[in-house]
Amino acid sequence: xxxxxxxxxxxxxxxxxxxxxxxxxxxxxxxxxxxxxxxxxxxxxxxxxxxxxxxxxxxxxxxxxxxxxxxxxxxxxxxxxxxxxxxxxxxxxxxxxxxxxxxxxxxxxxxxxxxxxxxxxxxxxxxxxxxxxxxxxxxxxxxxxxxxxxxxxxxxxxxxxxxxxxxxxxxxxxxxxxxxxxxxxxxxxxxxxxxxxxxxxxxxxxxxxxxxxxxxxxxxxxxxxxxxxxxxxxxxxxxxxxxxxxxxxxxxxxxxxxxxxxxxxxxxxxxxxxxxxxxxxxxxxxxxxxxxxxxxxxxxxxxxxxxxxxxxxxxxx
Amino acid sequence: xxxxxxxxxxxxxxxxxxxxxxxxxxxxxxxxxxxxxxxxxxxxxxxxxxxxxxxxxxxxxxxxxxxxxxxxxxxxxxxxxxxxxxxxxxxxxxxxxxxxxxxxxxxxxxxxxxxxxxxxxxxxxxxxxxxxxxxxxxxxxxxxxxxxxxxxxxxxxxxxxxxxxxxxxxxxxxxxxxxxxxxxxxxxxxxxxxxxxxxxxxxxxxxxxxxxxxxxxxxxxxxxxxxxxxxxxxxxxxxxxxxxxxxxx
Numbered sequence: 399x400x401x402x403x404x405x406x407x408x409x410x411x412x413x414x415x416x417x418x419x420x421x422x423x424x425x426x427x428x429x430x431x432x433x434x435x436x437x438x439x440x441x442x443x444x445x446x447x448x449x450x451x452x453x454x455x456x457x458x459x460x461x462x463x464x465x466x467x468x469x470x471x472x473x474x475x476x477x478x479x480x481x482x483x484x485x486x487x488x489x490x491x492x493x494x495x496x497x498x499x500x501x502x503x504x505x506x507x508x509x510x511x512x513x514x515x516x517x518x519x520x521x522x523x524x525x526x527x528x529x530x531x532x533x534x535x536x537x538x539x540x541x542x543x544x545x546x547x548x549x550x551x552x553x554x555x556x557x558x559x560x561x562x563x564x565x566x567x568x569x570x571x572x573x574x575x576x577x578x579x580x581x582x583x584x585x586x587x588x589x590x591x592x593x594x595x596x597x598x599x600x601x602x603x604x605x606x607x608x609x610x611x612x613x614x615x616x617x618x619x620x621x622x623x624x625x626x627x628x629x630x631x632x633x634x635x636x637x638x639x640x641x642x643x644x645x646x647x648x649x650x651x652x653x654x655x656x657x658x659x660x661x662x663x664x665x666x667x668x669x670x671x672x673x674x675x676x677x678x679x680x681x682x683x684x685x686x687x688x689x690x691x692x693x694x695x696x697x698x699x700x701x702x703x704x705x706x707x708x709x710x711x712x713x714x715x
Numbered sequence: 716x717x718x719x720x721x722x723x724x725x726x727x728x729x730x731x732x733x734x735x736x737x738x739x740x741x742x743x744x745x746x747x748x749x750x751x752x753x754x755x756x757x758x759x760x761x762x763x764x765x766x767x768x769x770x771x772x773x774x775x776x777x778x779x780x781x782x783x784x785x786x787x788x789x790x791x792x793x794x795x796x797x798x799x800x801x802x803x804x805x806x807x808x809x810x811x812x813x814x815x816x817x818x819x820x821x822x823x824x825x826x827x828x829x830x831x832x833x834x835x836x837x838x839x840x841x842x843x844x845x846x847x848x849x850x851x852x853x854x855x856x857x858x859x860x861x862x863x864x865x866x867x868x869x870x871x872x873x874x875x876x877x878x879x880x881x882x883x884x885x886x887x888x889x890x891x892x893x894x895x896x897x898x899x900x901x902x903x904x905x906x907x908x909x910x911x912x913x914x915x916x917x918x919x920x921x922x923x924x925x926x927x928x929x930x931x932x933x934x935x936x937x938x939x940x941x942x943x944x945x946x947x948x949x950x951x952x953x954x955x956x957x958x959x960x961x962x963x964x
Contacts, residue, residue, distance in 0.1 A: 443742075446741060446742040446750075447742045450741040450742040453738040453739070453741055454735060454739055454951050454952060455952065455955060456955075457956055457964035458782045458786075458956070458964045459764065459765050459768075459782055459785055460782075461964055462734075462738070462761055463758060463761045463762060463765070466741065466757060466761065467758055469741050469742070470741070470751055470755060470758065473741075473742075473747060473751045474751060477747055477748070480747070515955060515964070565964075568963065568964060572962055572963060572964075573961055575959055575962070576959070576962050681742070681743070684743075685742070686745075688805065688806075689744065689745020689749075689806060690745075691864070691866050691867055691870065692745035692806045692807075692860070692867070693745060694863070694864055694866075695860050695863025695864050695866075696746075696859050696863065697863075698862075698863040698864045698867075699858070699859040699860075699862045702862060702863075703862075
């Protein structure tokens with residue numbers, strides 16, 4: 399019986415059909431998806447913090463409105479992703495608990511600080527740019543609810559990427575001080591953005607299985623290379639310098655070659671020792687704890703209302 | 716300064732200061748849905764502020780745009796109601812502040828749709844749709860928190876007690892308000908007190924909350940008198956354009 403189900407599942411994957419919530423799936427597939435989708439959801443939510451802190455200081459009302467809309471989109475992405483995760487049989491509150499306890503991870507990039515206004519541009523341009531690179535293939539991933547959530551997420555991310563680039567253009571073409579801010583932001587966000595694609599292929603233990611399941615369509619290094627090839631000319635257009643003395647164009651391969659990525663930094667930040675890991679989780683935990691009475695009140699009110707309705711119905715009958 | 720500019724600054728500054736404060740909730744809401752809701756309401760307020768301030772700048776006639784008015788005025792030049800600058804506090808404090816404002820704004824915008832100034836009427840029509848939603852949201856939360864648990868009832872009652880005296884500015888009347896009404900391009904906000912009161916009474920009835928014993932109203936916002944909070948808020952909001960006045964963003 400189990401073998402029949404497994405064969406059917408594998409045939410579905412092989413013919414590129416979508417697995418839906420009520421379909422049978424191997425436990426390991428379910429677990430992988432829960433881990434990946436909840437991490438993705440947490441990244442959206444934690445990712446609101448570094449940008450959100452500049453809403454109050456946005457330098458024009460138009461920029462303020464755009465940034466609010468953008469960060470709110472990220473909250474929306476979190477919401478679809480938590481919902482997609484719930485189709486796999488876990489509760490949103492439980493996954494949030496795992497984030498707060500440190501059991502669940504989120505994208506390491508959000509453990510870096512936002513220090514000047516150009517960081518808001520750099521995040522849109524580089525971080526959202528890298529996210530799109532990772533996420534566009536997910537629109538075709540084998541799990542239906544995740545794939546469909548990604549279609550909408552990617553549309554919004556590509557808008558975010560453009561607004562980020564637009565901020566960078568304004569800054570890089572602005573006063574001397576603005577140019578310095580733009581270069582400083584690129585210097586700080588470049589390497590962490592490259593790390594967003596994950597460890598190199600020869601050190602990425604989960605990749606092969608995810609590729610076999612059609613959750614992942616390209617390897618980490620393939621996606622990283624695509625990102626570099628696309629982004630370096632954009633930096634040149636901005637008149638900014640990519641902070642990599644070893645960066646060079648390889649005529650033969652038709653690709654850029656980059657210097658060594660500091661994987662020890664990547665491991666350090668992932669394991670909790672980045673510049674803002676502690677603050678990010680504490681901020682999230684505080685929001686959750688401070689809001690407990692509000693959530694309890696909402697539940698109590700809806701219960702009371704249902705009870706009142708029931709007793710009116712009984713009286714009427 | 717002419718009356719219409721002064722009147723529009725009041726509308727614009729209320730929206731701007733509330734929008735600025737609601738933006739601080741982004742990423743810190745009690746539940747994801749409320750994070751989105753508060754940011755969204757804040758975004759609407761910023762949108763309204765931009766429209767009112769742009770129009771105010773046109774009537775002022777000195778070539779100032781929305782950003783010059785938002786970023787290069789000092790606290791004493793701001794015309795927002797003191798209610799709007801009261802601190803966010805906890806979720807209940809923000810909701811109580813927003814409820815009192817929304818109950819006023821929904822009446823205000825409905826009234827301004829009849830303005831003989833077509834620009835004012837157009838902004839009001841767009842704002843009226845938004846403030847109707849905001850009102851539904853904050854009213855529902857007043858009821859939820861008032862009716863919910865013992866703790867939430869106690870907390871939201873406290874919030875209401877503290878914020879209610881600040882509602883006075885919303886109904887401030889003077890020569891500016893009088894000419895708005897007599898010239899037909901605006902309404903005298905003092906005429907909104909009764910309908911606003913009915914909204915408050917209905918909410919009290921449904922939520923089980925009590926109207927706090929009347930204390931004297933805190934007013935002065937419309938003539939530039941503000942609390943300590945506003946200068947801190949503006950310092951943060953205005954920091955970039957004031958530090959780099961030559962920059963464009």
